Amino acid sequence: MSIPSDPFLGLMPPQVFLDQFMVVGNAAGTPQVSFSEMYSATSSRGMGEALINCAEKSNICPGVRFFLTRSKKWNPTQASASGNKRTTDGDHNLAPTIGARKQPQQRRGRRKKRDIVEYCDFVTFLLGVETQCDADADPFLSHEELGLSPPPSVAPRTPEQQTKGRSTQQEHASLPNSCAPSHASPGTTRQDAETLVSSTHEHPCDSGEDGAPGSSAQDSDRYTPPVCTPGNPYGISMLPIASSPDSAGTSTSDVSQHTHTLSPKSKCTLDGRSMPWLEAIELRVDEQCDPPTRSSVQLLPTLTVEKRTQAAERHRAALLSHVQAQFLRQHRCFLFHVLIFGRYARFLRFDRSGGIVSDRFNYVDEPAPLAQFFWRFAHLTDEQRGWDPSVSLPNRKEKALFVDAVRVWLAEMQAGTTADNRHARRLPDAERTLDDGHTYPTWKVHVVNEATGASSDLLVQRPFAGEMTLYGRSTRAYIAYDLTTRRLVFFKDSWRADRRHLRPEFQTFQDLEAHHVPNVPPALYGGDVLSTDGGLQETVKNIIAADNASWHVGKHKLRRHVHHRIVQDIAYPLESARDAQEFVQAIHGALCALQGAYQELGFLHRDVSFRNVMITPEGRGILNDWDHSGPKDRRAPPIGTWKFMSASMLENTSKINEIIDDLESILWVLLYGALHHFGAPGQDVPEVLFDYQNFDKDGSMIGGLTKKVYLLSDDVDRLAYTDAVLQELILHVTRSWSEYHAARATGSVVRGKEQAEAAALLARASQPKYWVDMFAKALKKFGERRPSTIPLHDRPVVPGHAPSSTGIKRKNGGVDRNEWHGYDAQHPRRSKRLRLQMKRAR
Numbered sequence: 001m002s003i004p005s006d007p008f009l010g011l012m013p014p015q016v017f018l019d020q021f022m023v024v025g026n027a028a029g030t031p032q033v034s035f036s037e038m039y040s041a042t043s044s045r046g047m048g049e050a051l052i053n054c055a056e057k058s059n060i061c062p063g064v065r066f067f068l069t070r071s072k073k074w075n076p077t078q079a080s081a082s083g084n085k086r087t088t089d090g091d092h093n094l095a096p097t098i099g100a101r102k103q104p105q106q107r108r109g110r111r112k113k114r115d116i117v118e119y120c121d122f123v124t125f126l127l128g129v130e131t132q133c134d135a136d137a138d139p140f141l142s143h144e145e146l147g148l149s150p151p152p153s154v155a156p157r158t159p160e161q162q163t164k165g166r167s168t169q170q171e172h173a174s175l176p177n178s179c180a181p182s183h184a185s186p187g188t189t190r191q192d193a194e195t196l197v198s199s200t201h202e203h204p205c206d207s208g209e210d211g212a213p214g215s216s217a218q219d220s221d222r223y224t225p226p227v228c229t230p231g232n233p234y235g236i237s238m239l240p241i242a243s244s245p246d247s248a249g250t251s252t253s254d255v256s257q258h259t260h261t262l263s264p265k266s267k268c269t270l271d272g273r274s275m276p277w278l279e280a281i282e283l284r285v286d287e288q289c290d291p292p293t294r295s296s297v298q299l300l301p302t303l304t305v306e307k308r309t310q311a312a313e314r315h316r317a318a319l320l321s322h323v324q325a326q327f328l329r330q331h332r333c334f335l336f337h338v339l340i341f342g343r344y345a346r347f348l349r350f351d352r353s354g355g356i357v358s359d360r361f362n363y364v365d366e367p368a369p370l371a372q373f374f375w376r377f378a379h380l381t382d383e384q385r386g387w388d389p390s391v392s393l394p395n396r397k398e399k400a401l402f403v404d405a406v407r408v409w410l411a412e413m414q415a416g417t418t419a420d421n422r423h424a425r426r427l428p429d430a431e432r433t434l435d436d437g438h439t440y441p442t443w444k445v446h447v448v449n450e451a452t453g454a455s456s457d458l459l460v461q462r463p464f465a466g467e468m469t470l471y472g473r474s475t476r477a478y479i480a481y482d483l484t485t486r487r488l489v490f491f492k493d494s495w496r497a498d499r500r501h502l503r504p505e506f507q508t509f510q511d512l513e514a515h516h517v518p519n520v521p522p523a524l525y526g527g528d529v530l531s532t533d534g535g536l537q538e539t540v541k542n543i544i545a546a547d548n549a550s551w552h553v554g555k556h557k558l559r560r561h562v563h564h565r566i567v568q569d570i571a572y573p574l575e576s577a578r579d580a581q582e583f584v585q586a587i588h589g590a591l592c593a594l595q596g597a598y599q600e601l602g603f604l605h606r607d608v609s610f611r612n613v614m615i616t617p618e619g620r621g622i623l624n625d626w627d628h629s630g631p632k633d634r635r636a637p638p639i640g641t642w643k644f645m646s647a648s649m650l651e652n653t654s655k656i657n658e659i660i661d662d663l664e665s666i667l668w669v670l671l672y673g674a675l676h677h678f679g680a681p682g683q684d685v686p687e688v689l690f691d692y693q694n695f696d697k698d699g700s701m702i703g704g705l706t707k708k709v710y711l712l713s714d715d716v717d718r719l720a721y722t723d724a725v726l727q728e729l730i731l732h733v734t735r736s737w738s739e740y741h742a743a744r745a746t747g748s749v750v751r752g753k754e755q756a757e758a759a760a761l762l763a764r765a766s767q768p769k770y771w772v773d774m775f776a777k778a779l780k781k782f783g784e785r786r787p788s789t790i791p792l793h794d795r796p797v798v799p800g801h802a803p804s805s806t807g808i809k810r811k812n813g814g815v816d817r818n819e820w821h822g823y824d825a826q827h828p829r830r831s832k833r834l835r836l837q838m839k840r841a842r
Contacts (some may be wrong), residue, residue: 007354007471009558010305011143012551013150014369017347017358021336022376024384030368030375033058038131039343039364047131047340048098052116061374064126065103067118069095094325094439095120096337098129122329123393123441126385127377128322128337132315135342139316140305142360146553150359305357305553323350324470328463329440331391331493333537333563336377338370345370351386352474352495353539353558359551388563389532394444394459402442402459402481405488406433409479425572425617427464433479435462445480445491447567450527451510456484458491458567473497473561473627479570489524490568495539495561496627501636504528505566505627508603512626517596519589519622521614525567537563564627571614571622574669580678580723581782582619587670588775589613589621594666595768598659602632606657608665609641610672632659642703643690644668647711647741650704653696660766667737668707674730680720686710711738712745725785729778736774740765 012020038050045068052066101124143150306316319339326335327350334351340363347358347369363370383389394402410431412424440462448455458480465477473494480491496504506526513522529537539561577583590613597603605612606628614624628639635656638649646664649655668690675685692706710716716734721727743758764770 007558008140008305008357009354009552010140010357011150011359011553012356014347014358014361016551017349017356018369018372018376021349022373022380022384024376024380030372031058031060033060033367033371035363035367035370038340042133044097044131044133047133048129049116051098051129051131051340055374060371061100061378063103064100064374064378066098066100066129067116069097069099069120070117094322095125096128096319096322097131099125100127100129101125120439121441122326122439125326125330127335128326130315130319130322130337130339130341132341134311135344136309137311137315137341138339138344138346138360139307139312139319140346140357140360141307141553145307148553320470323355324468325439327470327474328468328476331388331443331445332386333388334386334539336386338373347373350470351539352471352561354471356540356558383532388529388537390446390529392444392446394442398444398459398483399442401483401486402461403434405481406479409488410434422617423578425576425615427479427570427572427576429464430479432462432464444483445493445565447491447525447565448527449523449525450506454525456482456525456567458482458489460491463493480567482567488570490570492566492568494564494627496564498538498560498562501630501634502628503630504562504564505625505629506564508626508629509566511601512597512603515596515600517593517600519593519596519620520626521568521571521616521622521624523566523568526565529563529565568624569616571616571624574610574613574615574673575677576615577673577677578619580674580721580726581779582615583673583678584726584729584775584778584782585619586613586615586621587666587673588772588779590623590669591663591666591768591772591775593623594659594662595772597629598632598768603629604632604657604659605629605662606636607640608662608669609644610669611641613669640665642693643672645704647704647707650707651702653700653702658766659768663765663768663771664737666771667733670730670733674721674726675719678721678723678726680722683720708741711741725778725781728781729775732774733771736765 033054035051035054037054038047041047041050048068052068055061055066099118099120101121306312319337323335323337326332334349337348337350339346339348343362343364344360345363346360349356361369377385410433412418413426413430416424418424442459442461445458445460446455447458458478460478460480463476463478466475467473468476473496475492475494478491478493480489481487482489496502504527506523506528509520509523509526512520531537540558574583574586577586590608594605594608597605605623605626607625608623612623612625614622616622628636630636638645638653638655638657640649640657640661642650644665645668646661648664649657649661655661672690675683679685686706689706689710692703694702694705696702711734716731716738719730721730739761743761746754746758
């Protein structure tokens with residue numbers, strides 16, 4: 001439950017970045033180009049103009065047009081100050097300094113002069129380029145700033161080179177000791193030795209995938225086995241070892257820092273004799289040269305690539321806002337970005353697992369990497385640039401169908417009734433579906449039912465809800481128009497975490513439907529999204545050489561996420577309940593879903609929350625969002641929505657989810673909804689009951705204290721509600737959970753009959769049927785009561801305190817507290833034994 005930081009992974013050498021992510025575009029030779037004019041500019045916009053002129057003159061990025069960005073949202077202050085209807089600068093929070101889009105086809109006739117300042121149209125936006133004159137604006141650190149020597153830029157070998165390397169190694173192994181080449185000679189310089197170290201990350205006796213010593217088809221810089229030559233009869237490679245002065249003032253070899261390299265996983269054999277690989281040869285070119293006592297390999301895991309200066313943090317925040325705006329408005333698997341600051345530049349690649357940052361390079365003295373990036377980018381396909389191939393643009397007729405259907409739906413929602421005189425529920429923020437700012441394009445998304453193979457096309461524009469985060473699941477919730485059925489549906493687009501304890505949500509829906517679990521919404525379409533080659537759309541899973549790559553700085557590991565979609569009928573949040581009866585009925589439906597999933601499949605939901613308990617247009621309660629669910633016997637870390645997690649889960653970060661935790665979450669959903677929507681007027685909502693947070697000695701976030709204090713105290717009697725049956729139900733539910741926590745706290749210290757009673761209370765609370773029956777009895781009382789014809793907001797004001805448990809009438813402003821719309825229920829009283837147990841628990 002620790003708070004994560006921005007997941008940046010670096011510092012990747014620029015050439016490795018190009019060869020890893022843009023190798024397909026390297027089909028032709030890169031033109032020679034100079035970017036020195038950009039460095040001489042005095043403003044970021046001037047640098048942008050210089051880059052645009054350079055790109056046009058050299059044709060370094062054919063088929064792509066660069067432009068200075070200007071968003072469609074104008075700054076009213078600048079517009080009024082200039083006196084013009086338009087200004088050259090707008091709100092740049094959506095786009096970087098320079099944008100790139102596809103070059104439009106030239107029309108015949110007179111050629112118009114091109115304006116390099118354009119709106120940022122996310123229909124065609126391909127690439128963002130950030131420019132800053134100040135080199136200190138770099139949001140990330142470099143190897144020089146970290147005090148580390150940059151790793152060698154070793155490009156991945158082609159299959160032909162790998163095959164050639166393996167055959168060469170086999171030839172060397174078959175030669176006599178006097179015929180194979182050596183790795184070091186007596187005249188080795190320090191630079192040669194550093195180059196030698198870069199290829200000796202593995203022990204010389206390690207075996208590769210094919211069984212040959214040191215050979216591998218995946219690691220391009222893997223060490224080849226030592227062989228013997230006349231000049232090197234023992235086949236010993238020479239390593240530059242950092243030295244440190246000893247107590248006598250002499251310089252000694254600091255071998256301890258290289259034990260991970262020199263310590264054997266096996267033993268070398270020479271002429272049939274076993275020889276441990278424990279010897280080191282110190283290579284000293286300059287006696288005055290004293291290498292650092294800590295190696296780069298030791299420092300790498302303790303560092304971070306983010307620069308912590310004020311200017312760097314400001315520009316990093318701007319960078320993330322630009323990338324997030326592009327991800328929100330486009331349907332992408334990943335995207336590229338370029339940073340140019342002063343005389344340096346960087347490449348970045350973002351996907352839902354994080355950002356990969358290249359090391360900076362001097363584009364003035366070494367323009368080749370920047371030129372190669374633009375040249376290769378121009379030769380990539382849209383899918384290789386990160387676009388989702390299952391998404392396209394609709395035609396005008398299709399877009400009109402979507403807009404008209406959404407407008408009718410919003411109008412009915414505003415009026416409160418549908419065209420057939422049914423009650424129209426309200427969906428919060430539904431008006432966001434149609435973007436008034438015109439920055440969200442309308443897209444056509446092809447969806448497939450993974451189980452049946454059925455497919456359809458959905459029209460979407462702007463998500464009305466979701467996590468809206470750059471990294472992680474990044475769930476986006478849309479109101480979509482189904483072109484097959486010609487109606488509106490709910491569309492959920494997310495990147496599910498690929499974990500052993502988590503199942504794909506669509507697969508869970510299929511299992512729940514197959515076992516006829518009630519009160520679960522069916523999934524119309526859904527499953528993992530496929531690429532054009534038939535593979536899954538997923539984030540990068542093997543980061544070059546995994547987490548031990550020579551360029552990897554920091555502890556962060558990029559997690560694997562898979563693109564996942566769900567299409568369902570539109571459901572409405574719990575807050576759309578018309579009255580207390582419908583509110584309780586919806587929660588009862590969620591309890592039935594928990595009971596069915598647990599009894600039929602042994603599944604836990606693990607994320608019961610106020611937003612996941614929903615209501616259908618007909619008023620039936622359902623339990624949605626099963627993306628965290630899984631079998632009860634599969635161990636999973638604590639997950640869920642903080643406000644509604646059980647007290648035990650919040651106070652113990654290592655606790656495993658159980659059915660009792662899902663059932664207790666129902667209590668907090670009931671209290672939260674009742675307090676916010678059916679609480680007595682003038683009564684403050686104790687938000688600290690749901691939001692309390694603290695940190696343990698390990699720095700992990702914990703909570704649950706206020707929930708336990710509430711349940712083990714008399715505060716359950718002090719909160720009032722506007723409905724008598726709801727008030728009685730909440731009292732019964734909270735008293736039952738009070739007994740559970742009291743029994744849980746005292747069950748290990750009491751003996752005899754009291755211990756048996758505590759065990760019975762714990763067992764009873766763990767049965768979903770117990771709580772389902774409790775809510776069913778309340779619904780029965782709702783049905784027996786004469787329905788009220790007075791709207792909820794027109795009912796009399798209720799005092800802010802509940803009646804005492806003794807039943808004594810107390811007056812407050814002339815209003816009898818027991819006269820609440822026919823309230824005549826007595827509060828359940830605590831037994832003497834229960835009072836003693838709760839006293840011990842406190």
